[in-house]
Amino acid sequence: MKIYNTLSRRKDEFVPLEPGKVKMYVCGPTVYNLIHIGNARPMIIFDTVRRYFEYKGYEVNFVSNFTDVDDKIIKKALEEHVESDVISKRYIEECKKDMEGMNVRPATKHPLATEEIFGMLEMIQTLIDKGHAYAAKDGTVYFRVKSFKDYGKLSHKNLDELQSGFREIKVTGEEGKEDPNDFVLWKPKKEGEPYWESAWCKGRPGWHIECSVMAKRYLGDQIDIHAGGEDLIFPHHENEIAQSEAANEKPFATYWMHNGFLTIDSQKMSKSLNNFFTVREIAEKYDLQVLRFFMLSAHYRSPLNFSEDLMEASKNGLDRILTAIERLGELEAKKGENAQTGEGTMKNEEAQAIKALQELTAKFEAAMEDDFNTADAVAALFEMVKLANISAKEESSALFVHTLKEEICRLCDVMGILTERKKEMLDEEIEQMIADRQQARKNKDFAQADAIRAKLSAMGIILEDTREGVKWKRA
Ligand code: AMP
Ligand code: ZN
Secondary structure (H helix, E strand, O other), X not given: OEEEXXXXXXXXXXXXXXXXXXXXXXXXXXXXXXXXXXXXXXXXHHHHHHHHHHHOOOEEEEEEOEEOOOHHHHHHHHHHOOOHHHHHHHHHHHHHHHHHHOOOOXXXXXXXXXXXXXXXXXXXXXXXXXXXEEEOOOOOEEEOHHHOOOOOOOOOOOHHHHHHHHOOOOOOOOOOOOOOOOEEEEEEOOOOOOOEOXXXXXXXXXXXXXXXXXXXXXXXXXXXXXXXXXXXXXXXXXXXXXXXXXXXXXOOEEEEEEEOOEEEOOEEOOOOOOOOOEHHHHHHHOOHHHHHHHHHOOOOOOOEEEOHHHHHHHHHHHHHHHHHHHHHHHHHHHOOHHHHHOOOXXXXXXXXXXXXXXXXXXXXXXXXXXXXXXXXXXXXXHHHHHHHHHHOOOOOOHHHHHHHHHHHHHXXXXXXXXXXXXXXXXXXXXXXXXXXXXXXXXXOOHHHHHHHHXXXXXXXXXXXXXXXEEEEEEO
């Protein structure tokens, strides 16, 4: 299996640290808002990578954090006059709902930054003891970048280049830095911010340290794969390498995988540019399986431009697969009991078709093993659907129909594509949920009311509050 490794800048053969096991860490979102579909890209991609390893028989330990202490979370908490954990808890729950809708499996462990402070204090102290970090007068602790000779190896930047970029920049509050490249490990609290006691000052961690600590705690000093969006290469992942390797004195991750950006009108989709769609907004219009299928239709390292046209094409593509599976299911059902167990004998031309089927499975695997080329893997899946549509007939043997259906479903499962259409909700069920929401609002239980609205929206039901009451429609 070959993986493009940002560290080596080429496709490297995958060799796990421990045979049969994969230790994988994916940087997760900062939870101060609903996730947008850009954030959904790494979730879907690396969930698919995990599924493929499992399909190949590996045991995958998959860790992905939630950054739950951050300036943006604090700002939102101040705006809403609540504690910052009210904000982070709310958006972690919302994120988990979106993940479920996209059929992204929960990680083996989702650590929270605020629950790992002790480990961060410990690693920062180790870095100070080893001469890789220092505390400034105001209690800020910085990583001493010059002390780590490999700094820049991931982003392929050299220190002199970085130095000249920083030349004239003086950041207020960072006067205690020995060198402009040094980055924060721990910083003093400001008024109204959450803080923790430490040997240096009452304060909170810098962003980078959490991932080094969580990876160490849940996966060990050395891991196989570290992943995230390409914007994280520098400085986040470069700094993670510096912290982990300086503290643990071992190479950190063997493979560094980075997804390309999801763009809109060929511009980077981001919260700061305000040109994003939340996953929730997309769920009002499409089944989130369509979003998943859309993401898989391109290679994960390429930029991917979001458009209605491509979403419609994905919807149709997915529909073609599900219709073929349904038809095979109907044929199978007609053939009675034998089909369930897959018993029976195949005819000669069926055996030929099965051979073609096996070749397509091999094609699918070859695509996935060439740096997870999901676009080609999906193409192989479409060829399989075509084969099934042509060769499965009323007179086909039970075993043949069964084999076709099972194989298509098996490969869909590797890609995280659900093979059963979601049951349409009945009008009465929807109306009952709307009534429950009204009741929750009357009781001033707005969290519950929002949760019901979100659940309906994830199922493609759009609510509109009008003067005559609540109206609803299907997306
Ligand atoms: P953030 O909450 O900004 O830290 O982002 C969480 C994850 O989403 C990181 O791995 C980012 O690299 C990734 N990400 C953010 N925006 C995009 C985008 N437009 N396209 C692809 N990945 C993104
Ligand atoms: Zn990280």
